[in-house]
Amino acid sequence: xxxxxxxxxxxxxxxxxxxxxxxxxxxxxxxxxxxxxxxxxxxxxxxxxxxxxxxxxxxxxxxxxxxxxxxxxxxxxxxxxxxxxxxxxxxxxxxxxxxxxxxxxxxxxxxxxxxxxxxxxxxxxxxxxxxxxxxxxxxxxxxxxxxxxxxxxxxxxxxxxxxxxxxxxxxxxxxxxxxxxxxxxxxxxxxxxxxxxxxxxxxxxxxxxxxxxxxxxxxxxxxxxxxxxxxxxxxxxxxxxxxxxxxxxxxxxxxxxxxxxxxxxxxxxxxxxxxxxxxxxxxxxxxxxxxxxxxxxxxxxxxxxxxxxx
Ligand code: ADP
Ligand code: MG
Numbered sequence: 001x002x003x004x005x006x007x008x009x010x011x012x013x014x015x016x017x018x019x020x021x022x023x024x025x026x027x028x029x030x031x032x033x034x035x036x037x038x039x040x041x042x043x044x045x046x047x048x049x050x051x052x053x054x055x056x057x058x059x060x061x062x063x064x065x066x067x068x069x070x071x072x073x074x075x076x077x078x079x080x081x082x083x084x085x086x087x088x089x090x091x092x093x094x095x096x097x098x099x100x101x102x103x104x105x106x107x108x109x110x111x112x113x114x115x116x117x118x119x120x121x122x123x124x125x126x127x128x129x130x131x132x133x134x135x136x137x138x139x140x141x142x143x144x145x146x147x148x149x150x151x152x153x154x155x156x157x158x159x160x161x162x163x164x165x166x167x168x169x170x171x172x173x174x175x176x177x178x179x180x181x182x183x184x185x186x187x188x189x190x191x192x193x194x195x196x197x198x199x200x201x202x203x204x205x206x207x208x209x210x211x212x213x214x215x216x217x218x219x220x221x222x223x224x225x226x227x228x229x230x231x232x233x234x235x236x237x238x239x240x241x242x243x244x245x246x247x248x249x250x251x252x253x254x255x256x257x258x259x260x261x262x263x264x265x266x267x268x269x270x271x272x273x274x275x276x277x278x279x280x281x282x283x284x285x286x287x288x289x290x291x292x293x294x295x296x297x298x299x300x301x302x303x304x305x306x307x308x309x310x
Contacts, residue, residue, distance in 0.1 A: 002039040003224040003300065004178075007032060008214035008275075009046040010230035013293055014085060016050040021088055029092035031229075031293050032183075033100060038297060041178060045217060046089065047210040048081040048189030055080050056130040056158075064137075071146070074129065074160050075192050075203025082110055082188035089185055097183075106183040112169040112201055113191030113208050113216070119163035125149075127207055128157040147205065161206040165191065165216040169201065175221055187213040215275035219282050226279040226288040227299065228272045233292045235273060235306040237263040250308045252281045276308040284310055 013031075015024035035042050056077045062069040072080075086108025093106045125147045132155030133141065138148040141158070149159045168174070168187065177184040190208030194201040211228055218226040234246040237258055250258075255277050264270040276288030289296075291305030299305030 002041070004041045004221070005035065005225045005227055005300075006043050006045060006214050006218035006221070006223045007035070007296070008211060008226070008228045009044065009293075010228070011047055011049055012231045013229060014046060014051070014089075017054075021051075021085070025088045025092035026096075028089070028293065029096040031296055032093060033096045033102070034297050035300075036097070036102060036104065036183070037100060038300075040300070042183060043174060043178060043217065043221065043223070044089070044093075044183065044185045045187045045210060045214045046085055046185070046189070048078065048085060051081040051085055052077050052189055052207070053130060055084070060131050071141070071144075073203050074205050074207060075194065077129075078189045078192045078207065079110060082108065082192070085188055086185050093183060093185075104181060104183055106185070107177065108185040108188070109170055109173060109177070111174075111186045111188065111191045112194045113165045113187060113213055114167040114169060114196055114201075115163040115193045115204055115206060115208065116166055117195045117204070119161070121161040121163040121206070122204075125159040125161040125205070127160050127162050129160055129207070130158055132157055161204070162209060163193065163204070163206050165208050165213045168213075168217055168220055169194070171217070171220050174217070178221065187217050209271045209275075211271040211275035212278070215279040215288075218279050218286075223279075224286065225300070226276065226286075227296055228275065228288065228290045229293045229296060230272065230290065231292065232269075232290075233295055233304055235264070235269060235290050237261075239263065239265070239269070247306045250306055252277050252308065252310050255280075255308055273308070280308045280310055286310075 013028040059072045090106045138156035148156045151157045190210040190213040193204040193206040238244045288308040289299045291299040
């Protein structure tokens, strides 16, 4: 019953803003250490929406008032968010482990994820990031190589692509840390998106969905289970409608049918179910679990959550 698990944390595990995050990681650390106490081997991944937004906006604001401050490439924003979130998370985990007399080193790995420069997502960047700019400011930014899109009459915003993860550059390091019994926090915010150019890894103007990147990681480290922790205990069909139905066990085939029938909202539940399907169908016996943060162990025992398998 002891499993190798990739645990993907959603926005509710980290909160929004500095004070909230510092508090939220304590509850999150308790949930993670519960699994470690049960004997599971855990690799932790996480989202970064609010944090990467905050970092990007701070530099945008500085660039508007201080001519010498550059706008940060998206890849650098993601790198900063991995460091900031990892710092809070690894310290909360360390403290919780020490409190329970568990001797396990914890570290955050700055992680790059290869994307394909020819990914169709780059032809049509859709993910808005950061604050609003006037038409004149936007024109200047376009000249400097940024993609800008008008957003519902409110002004121009920077948009980035959301390509598929192809490979994880630091995967051998993740494996080595796991083999040494250490807890590793990796592919934060979906990983720093990079494009391979010979030996050089070039930062891409993109954000990778953390659920997709976590599924890729789970495949690469040969995990038994991908657990996606979010704000709902189960996945539903007809979500929010009178005929809403919570799902407990879900086959890959049914999941694919429900995806086609558009039961899962784009940008929230859809990437989770897609990631669950990708992992579950990658090898017989692999399971994905989608549930809420404090129910992870119950979910592993099959007592709650939505379990996706072949
Ligand atoms: P996270 O930060 O964990 O990635 P998201 O907000 O992106 O969280 O996605 C989780 C949310 O997806 C849930 O809180 C829920 O409101 C929403 N959601 C959309 N469609 C569904 C569905 N079919 N079943 C369950 N939840 C859904
Ligand atoms: Mg999400």
